[in-house]
Structure formats: C-alpha cells, structure tokens
Amino acid sequence: MISSLISHPAFPLAIGSLFIFLFKEKANLISIGSILISLFILLFITNNVDYVYKSSLASINYFSYSKLAYLFCLVFLIMGLIGKLFSIYRDSYKEKAMVLMYISSAIFVLFSGDFLTLYVFWEIMAIASTMVIWSSNSDKSLSAGNRYLIMHLLGGLILLLGIIGLYIDTNNLQIRLLNLDTWYNWMILIGFLLNAGAPPFSQWIPDAYPEGSYSSTVFLSAYTTKTSVFILIVTFAGSHVLMLIGIYMIMYGIIYALLENDIRRILSYSIVNQVGFMIVGIGIGTELSINGTAAHAFSHIIYKGLLLMSAGSVIYMINKRKCTDVGGLYKTMPLTAICGIIGALAISAFPLTSGFISKSMIVDASIHEGMQLVWLMLLVGSAGVFLHAGIKFPWFVFFHRDKKIITTDPPIYMKYAMIAASAICIIIGVWPQLLYGLLPYPVDFIPYTGNHVVSQLHLLFFSALAFFISLKYLERTLTLTLDVDWLYRGKIKYIKLLIKYLFGMINKTENIFSFIGLRNKFTILEDYLLRQTTISTMLILILIIFTVSLVMNIS
C-alpha cells in the first residue's frame, strides 16, 4: 500500500494542493516543488507494477502502468511545470491549489486500471476544473462554470450508468478494449466523448475555458480533453464511428472559429478541432494511427499551452480579450508575438515544428488503410487549421490594424514559460526521435519525406493565400454565434418552475409531513434549490435519467 503511493506520480500533487491551503504565501513554491517531485517519481521510481486491491465483489486496480499512461503523464507534468511558471504572478492561492488537484486527478485517471477508480477521479477532475474556472471571480465565469459543471456531471452520470451495466453483465471492471455491441458500452463511450468535446456537446469548451483567468485557461486546455483522448485510445481504439465524430469536430472547430471574435475563444474552438484529429486517429485504430494520436496529444498540449500563454500575456498586459480591441501588438510585445507565431505554426503543422511530425502520422495512417474520404477530410482540416488558428490568431492580435496600444512584454517568468514551450515545439519538430521513442508501439515512420514536406507546404501556402484574399469577409465584428447551448442557456427559469411544481406536489401531502414534522424542512430545501442552480438542475437531470432507466427497465 505504502509503496504504491510512493511510486504514484499523482500523489505529491494531491498532497501539495492541500499544503497550499495551509501555507498560502508559499503557493508558488509548493506547486512547482510538488510537480518536480512528481516528475522525479515518474522518471525514476514508477515501475511496471500493478497495484490491485482485491475484495469479494471486484478487484480495484488503482495503479496500472502502461507506456501510453507514462507518455501522457510526462506531458501533463511538463505542461504543469510550464503553466505554473507562467502563473507565478497570479494572485490567487485557491486557483493554484485547485490546479494542482486538477492535474493530480487527471494523472490518477491515467494510471487507474479499473472503471471504478477511473470514475471517482473523473468526477474529482470535473469538480476541480470547475473550481479553476470559478477562481477567476467574475460573474461570467460563475455562470459559465455552472454550465460546465452541469455538463460534466451529466457526462459522469451517463458514464456511471454504463459502468454499472458493464459490471452487472460481465462482473469485470478491468479497463480493457470494449466493443460497441451493448447499450452500456455506448453509454461509456458517450460519457468519455462528452469530455472530449464531441458533438452535440462541443460548445462547453469555447463556453467555459475563455472565462477562466489569464493563467487558468492554460491548464484547462491541457487536461480534461486529453485525459478523455487517452481513455478512448485504451477502450475504443478502432471503433469506426469515432472517425465520423472526429471529422465533424474538425469542421465544427474551423467554421465556428472563423466567426469568432474573442481571442481565447478562437483558440478554444481550435482545441475541438485538434481533438477531432486525435479522435479520427483513434477511430482508424492501427498501430501507426494510435502512435500518431498519442504523439499529437503530446505536441498539442504544448503548443496549445503556448498559444494560450501568448493570448494570456496580451490579456494580462492590456486587459482586452477581443480581436476588435487589439492589433499591431508586434511592435510593443515582440517576444509574445514571436512565441505566438511559433505556436501558430506548430498547430498548423508547419515543417520543423512539433505539429508536423505528429499530424502526418495520423494522415499517413488513413492512407495506409486506403480510406480516401477520411484522408481528404483530414487534408481539408489541415488547410483549415492554418486558416482559423495558424494565421487568424497572430494576424488579428499582433498585426492587422495598429491600435497604437502602449504596453510591453509580460514580466520575466511569463517570458521564460513561453520560451520554454516554444523551445519544446521546435526541438520535437527537429528531432522527432525524442518523441517517437516514448510512443506505445515501435515506430518506423519518417516524417521528413519529400512527399510530406512539399504537400504540406503547398496546402499551407495556398490556405494562407485564401485567407488574405478573403480577408475582407473575415473582418471581425462584435458578434457571437449561436450553438447547441442555445437550448439550455438562460432556461434556468423552467427548472425553477419544475422545482416549484414538484414541491407543490409534496406539500399537498401535507398531513403526512406535518405529522412527522418534516414539512418545514422541505420548505427550507425548496428555498435552497431555487437559489442553487447547478444542484437543482442536476437533481432534475438525475430524476429524468432515473425515470427513463426505470421505464426502459434497464436496472
């Protein structure tokens, strides 16, 4: 028991987050220190041993080592370290503690060997990330966090139903490759996909992430979606339905990002787009595509962090978050501009950057399987990434119309963080063997062939040409674009009506409750639920799901 905790890389982070509440002034020291300890444990102590707790009902495998989990854990910790360096000036110990808790629960999920452990840390991750969003302390972040939490608790509920079904049917909770032939496996898939930002629930990413503080968005972008990508690789690799979902996500991300005005929201849409590439890779399901997906997740975490750090620096220095308010910042913030451009080149898979060596694996996997339509869609996606993130983000923020904003580059540690992330993007791009050695399957893939380089350059240059030719139509306006969340945003009044109605029914049976003396307590509960939107919504949702499952006689 003790040895399993000592060799678990998530454990120091969990302890560290508790220590921050005790020593608030030392929050930075504790966070960076505990991440370094975790990194040390991962590199030198963690070994290929499973720790299993056996009981009469099920065996709980709370630590299960795999090469894939090692890779994801490594990049989680690297990004945690860079992000912590970036957020040194952020004056909120609560955010720092919750970020540590968030990373820790994500790593617990990576190393969990059974669905029950996974589920527990899955929910902790949802709550910790909501706290990270709320820690920005604005009204908008409060309501966005509410919607985020409801969405994730709903996903968790669906996942739990699936896990219960799996346990009842097979009496085996071990995490393993599942087939989509039973209803509970579909439930598990939906629960995982919801965290990946799959349709029709993609909008929680651009809705919630940009409402975090300038530093917390960097962390938010890295963990939830990529944990979900990890678990989908382990459980649903090769399910062809994922290719359709992934392609939809790629297109959705591009089209919505083209219409968006908020800087960080553009980057959030491009998270959906990039995760779409990974989901397609999981759907193809060959060794090459799984390697590509893992590699793409690794490089994506770093360059997305870099892009959000450069956007965060802009927000930190001038406190403006809309494309229409900024422009021409390359003169006053040269380093931020250079780092932002490196990130933008990496996300659009420009040769010599990390995106190129990972995305070409997924694209090549589709060629090897002879999937022409998927391949064409991936090409459209590759061209579109350059359009919506590769050029649009740097162009509207750092160039375009000079708004004559007087400012400077951010303080020193924020610069270090951005430089470190840019360096990783380029080092991996130039020496891909560094990353290929860590992938789950042996790699015999050469990214720098004439075919790859020339075709990619052609795609990118011509999509750049398309961008500048149609620049007039891409001019940003003060608008937002409706999404599926229109169905539930601002609809809380109906939930409140429903609660009043339900409690009205309870109050009609006055005699029983007044007899036991419970009536007063129900009035207190009603008042409480009318004030707490998240809890009341979840209660209604649980009631609905419970009723549906009873009607369908699923139990």
Add this chain to the structure above:
Amino acid sequence: MNDRNKIIYTLILLINVTPYLYVFYNFKKVNFNIDSILGFYPIFGFLACISLIIIAKTIAVILKKGDTYYD
C-alpha cells in the same frame, strides 16, 4: 501598397518557389488516384479554405447574434 497586398505578393512568390522542391526531393509518391493530378495539393487546399469560409459565412446569416445576446 498596403500590408495585405504585400503579403499576397510574398505568398505568390513563395508558392512559385515550392514546385522546385519536387525536383530536389524526387517527389513522385502517389497515395490515391486523385493526387496524381498535377498541383492537387495547392488547388485542393485553396478550394477547401474558400469553401470553409463560404460555409461559415452562410451559417453566420442565421446564427450570428449581437455580442450581448445572452446578457
């Protein structure tokens, strides 16, 4: 000449240079029938981007609302 035109001319210059990379790399690998067409990647990339922008603009007609729609 404004910035936008400068960039467009630079890009056209770059685009004119890239075909020579074919020569250096002995670039003759064909994946599917469709990419044996000369200039498949540039044409496809360009058309893909233009059509994405057109789709986005079409969607915007219905779904675009003012900045304070939800407030």
